[in-house]
Amino acid sequence: MDFWRVPLDAEEVIVSRGIVHFVEDRCKGCGYCIQFCPKKILQTSTRFNKKSYHPPEVTKPEECVNCHFCEIICPELAIYSVEAPGSEPGEAQQPDDAGDTCCPPVK
Amino acid sequence: MAVQAKKAPIEPKHPLDDLIRTDRMPHIWCPGCGIGTVFSSCLHAMLASGIDLDKTVMVSGIGCSGRGAGYAKVDSFHTTHGRAIPFATGMKVANPDLHMIVFSGDGDLFAIGGNHFIHAARRNIDMTVICINNLNYGMTGGQVAATTPSLARTTTTPLGNPDSPFNLPLLAYASGATYVARWTMLHTREVTDSIQTCLTRKGFSFVEVLAPCPVNYGRRNKERPLDTLKMYQDKTIIKNGANPAELGVDFKKRVVLGTFVDVERPTFTETYDKLYHKE
Amino acid sequence: MSNPAVLTGEHYMTGDEACAEGGLAAGCQFFGGYPITPATEIAEHMSSRLPQAGGTYIQMEDEIAAMASILGASWAGKKSMTSTSGPGFSLMMENIGLGICTETPCVVVNVQRAGPSTGLPTLGAQGDMMQARWGSHGHYEIIAFAPMSPQEMFYHTIEAFNLSEKYRLPVLIMSDEIIGHMSEKVIIPDAKKIKTFERVKPKGRKDRFKPYETTAYGVAPMPAAGDGYRVHITGLTHDDRGYPAMSPEAQEIMMTRLIGKIQNNLDDIIRTEQYLMDDADICIVSYGASARTAYAAVEDARRDGIKVGLLRLITVWPFPDALVQELSRRVKAFVTVEMNMGQIHREVERCACGRAQAVLVGHAGGAIIPPEKVYAALKELTLKKKK
Numbered sequence: 042m043d044f045w046r047v048p049l050d051a052e053e054v055i056v057s058r059g060i061v062h063f064v065e066d067r068c069k070g071c072g073y074c075i076q077f078c079p080k081k082i083l084q085t086s087t088r089f090n091k092k093s094y095h096p097p098e099v100t101k102p103e104e105c106v107n108c109h110f111c112e113i114i115c116p117e118l119a120i121y122s123v124e125a126p127g128s129e130p131g132e133a134q135q136p137d138d139a140g141d142t143c144c145p146p147v148k
Numbered sequence: 149m150a151v152q153a154k155k156a157p158i159e160p161k162h163p164l165d166d167l168i169r170t171d172r173m174p175h176i177w178c179p180g181c182g183i184g185t186v187f188s189s190c191l192h193a194m195l196a197s198g199i200d201l202d203k204t205v206m207v208s209g210i211g212c213s214g215r216g217a218g219y220a221k222v223d224s225f226h227t228t229h230g231r232a233i234p235f236a237t238g239m240k241v242a243n244p245d246l247h248m249i250v251f252s253g254d255g256d257l258f259a260i261g262g263n264h265f266i267h268a269a270r271r272n273i274d275m276t277v278i279c280i281n282n283l284n285y286g287m288t289g290g291q292v293a294a295t296t297p298s299l300a301r302t303t304t305t306p307l308g309n310p311d312s313p314f315n316l317p318l319l320a321y322a323s324g325a326t327y328v329a330r331w332t333m334l335h336t337r338e339v340t341d342s343i344q345t346c347l348t349r350k351g352f353s354f355v356e357v358l359a360p361c362p363v364n365y366g367r368r369n370k371e372r373p374l375d376t377l378k379m380y381q382d383k384t385i386i387k388n389g390a391n392p393a394e395l396g397v398d399f400k401k402r403v404v405l406g407t408f409v410d411v412e413r414p415t416f417t418e419t420y421d422k423l424y425h426k427e
Numbered sequence: 428m429s430n431p432a433v434l435t436g437e438h439y440m441t442g443d444e445a446c447a448e449g450g451l452a453a454g455c456q457f458f459g460g461y462p463i464t465p466a467t468e469i470a471e472h473m474s475s476r477l478p479q480a481g482g483t484y485i486q487m488e489d490e491i492a493a494m495a496s497i498l499g500a501s502w503a504g505k506k507s508m509t510s511t512s513g514p515g516f517s518l519m520m521e522n523i524g525l526g527i528c529t530e531t532p533c534v535v536v537n538v539q540r541a542g543p544s545t546g547l548p549t550l551g552a553q554g555d556m557m558q559a560r561w562g563s564h565g566h567y568e569i570i571a572f573a574p575m576s577p578q579e580m581f582y583h584t585i586e587a588f589n590l591s592e593k594y595r596l597p598v599l600i601m602s603d604e605i606i607g608h609m610s611e612k613v614i615i616p617d618a619k620k621i622k623t624f625e626r627v628k629p630k631g632r633k634d635r636f637k638p639y640e641t642t643a644y645g646v647a648p649m650p651a652a653g654d655g656y657r658v659h660i661t662g663l664t665h666d667d668r669g670y671p672a673m674s675p676e677a678q679e680i681m682m683t684r685l686i687g688k689i690q691n692n693l694d695d696i697i698r699t700e701q702y703l704m705d706d707a708d709i710c711i712v713s714y715g716a717s718a719r720t721a722y723a724a725v726e727d728a729r730r731d732g733i734k735v736g737l738l739r740l741i742t743v744w745p746f747p748d749a750l751v752q753e754l755s756r757r758v759k760a761f762v763t764v765e766m767n768m769g770q771i772h773r774e775v776e777r778c779a780c781g782r783a784q785a786v787l788v789g790h791a792g793g794a795i796i797p798p799e800k801v802y803a804a805l806k807e808l809t810l811k812k813k814k
Contacts, residue, residue, distance in 0.1 A: 169659065169670075171670075172670060202653065202654075202655040202657070203653045205652045205653070207499075217659065217661075218659055218661060218670070218671060221657055222657055223652040223653065223654075223656070223657055223658055224657075224658075224659045224660070225499075225502065225529075225652075225659075225660050225661075226659070226660070226661035226662060226663065226671075227495065227498075227522075227525060227662060228495070228521050228522055228524075228525050228662055231491065231492070231495040231521075231522060231525075233492075234459075234487060234488075234491070234492035234493075234495035234496045234499070235495040235496065235498055235499040236499055237485070237487070237492070237495075237496050237499065238457065238459055238485075238495065238496030238497055238498065238499030238500040238501075238503070238507070239499035239500060239502060239503040239652060240499075240503075241457065241483050241485050241496070241500065242456065242457045242483065242499070242500035242501075242503035242504070242505040242507065243503035243504065243505070243651070243652070243653060245653065246503065246652060246653050263488055263489065263492075264488060264491075264492050264495075267487070267488040267492070271485075416485070417483075420478075420483060420485075424478035424483075424484075425478055425481070
């Protein structure tokens with residue numbers, strides 16, 4: 042999904058950083074997190090979990106912006122992200138903006 | 149490279165692990181089923197709302213969505229088919245301090261339990277009713293429901309559904325619900341916000357969430373789960389305050405989402421106390 | 428008045444009103460009602476009296492909802508009841524099953540009228556006795572009272588609440604239109620003299636609590652929603668944690684507990700009354716309004732030298748198998764007097780097991796059985812014996 046506009050203050054915004062975690066054996070391989078990750082940094086792995094599904098894996102960990110969309114779209118409660126250590130907390134505009142950009146734009 | 153994140157020295161818990169019965173995971177819902185997402189939204193909303201979770205009760209009926217109560221680590225009741233609302237009504241009226249969440253499906257709430265729904269809305273029982281609408285009876289293998297679109301194929305309408313479906317927000321509005329919203333499970337942030345609003349407000353609140361049933365509905369109607377989500381993205385429009393009469397679900401046109409009703413009126417308990425418990 | 432729930436004094440009231448007063452005296456705090464002849468008066472009386480005792484009356488949209496609501500209220504920690512008659516009783520069956528499976532205390536009053544279907548709404552019968560026993564699907568045990576006077580409507584309702592709280596199940600009061608609409612003297616004692624059983628609440632660590640752990644007398648303590656135990660309660664077959672357990676083994680454990688808690692405590696549960704049974708050759712078995720006929724018939728027959736006695740079932744379910752079996756060794760015949768075409772009669776016949784003859788004096792319903800009809804049956808039996 043492409044962003045259809047670049048905010049005027051895009052340069053100044055300090056983007057939050059996140060680390061993606063998995064509860065791998067809960068995954069049923071629906072692919073929602075992969076499809077809807079706004080940064081497109083997830084992919085299906087070749088591994089099998091206990092239920093014989095292929096859980097996702099992170100392809101570019103440094104690009105995660107901790108938007109939590111994978112966490113909230115996952116029907117299995119199998120994936121979540123946490124703030125990366127050293128990532129600046131408290132950017133006031135961050136949560137709202139992240140919310141807007143992470144949700145697929147509704148036309 | 150993907151494994152690096154996973155092998156972080158101290159693995160934090162999933163933020164909802166304290167609110168689910170982890171010993172019952174994984175849940176029964178099929179791959180691609182939207183119920184899990186709505187369930188997760190509901191739990192996020194419960195956490196975010198700041199309500200006392202020891203005083204929060206989740207009640208479900210029967211069906212796939214009806215299994216929701218069994219996974220939530222609050223007082224939770226899995227009742228009979230369609231009877232979640234009257235069960236919750238009795239509980240709320242008997243102890244008005246409880247926060248009631250009815251988490252169930254379209255077949256449970258609107259076919260077998262339709263009568264209970266309209267009456268609880270009419271009485272304005274203070275509860276939040278979340279209806280996961282997957283357009284069919286999933287647990288029994290995909291039969292036609294009161295929400296199945298006309299002409300859709302199910303196991304009991306092999307040549308297409310001759311019926312017309314309910315417009316659930318209109319039904320809720322007409323019955324007197326004081327809060328009515330509709331989202332799809334893809335609009336998970338909106339679902340969460342909506343449920344959070346419901347939990348912190350008074351009165352009968354209703355949230356319909358469209359969700360895919362890939363195994364039983366999607367398969368017979370040529371919809372793969374990701375296609376359904378794509379459709380939720382492309383074919384929906386948010387129109388808060390839209391006229392409830394114009395909210396039929398037809399993905400050939402646009403499906404309207406949003407918050408349609410948000411009004412105040414005294415709840416059953418408030419009026420009862422005023423009239424009958426004067427001292 | 429110290430306790431507004433207990434209307435201490437002598438009253439002239441109907442069985443239905445006495446039943447409502449009994450519920451209040453037992454500590455009922457929630458009533459989920461739905462009007463139906465001839466039980467409406469219970470709901471009406473409760474709607475005005477219950478709030479005076481701090482409780483809540485709500486009129487639900489149907490009997491299915493009424494039954495579901497009292498289960499919900501019971502899990503909210505309140506004693507709850509509902510009342511109905513045949514057609515509504517049929518609708519309640521579904522959630523009576525849920526009450527049995529989830530072990531939820533509550534009281535259901537069935538003021539019986541003649542059926543099937545809409546039948547004779549304003550006229551009494553006892554046609555729902557087997558429905559009370561087996562009406563909900565699956566195998567289960569149930570407790571059912573059969574009051575024979577407004578005074579008993581009062582006391583049986585209290586006892587029904589006590590047993591339901593003690594054994595954690597819906598307890599039925601199988602009254603009938605005759606008793607429900609009959610006005611008689613009802614004495615309501617001082618609140619202090621009314622014994623009530625309060626639900627056993629769990630103690631100890633909340634995170635380790637198991638809602639269906641087997642205990643010595645077979646009944647686990649019951650928390651209320653909001654107590655912080657965060658229990659899961661389901662109508663599915665469940666294990667001791669309350670979690671669904673889909674296996675024959677789990678089913679067996681659960682069923683053994685559900686049936687065992689009644690079957691192992693029959694002495695505490697079953698209530699019967701015997702009248703002139705010491706030297707009786709013939710035993711009349713009756714209950715509810717029919718027992719009033721039976722008493723009259725016993726007296727008439729005794730006057731004529733027929734050695735007849737009466738076994739009155741105060742609780743019809745569980746059926747006093749052992750007692751009837753024992754009597755079947757002493758008497759020559761049983762005469763079951765009931766306002767149906769033979770329901771409890773079958774139970775009597777089963778327990779008599781050929782050792783004693785079993786005769787039915789039944790009635791299609793709609794009127795109390797005249798004592799003459801019972802007397803005629805007794806006379807016929809004595810004549811036969813002489814042959």
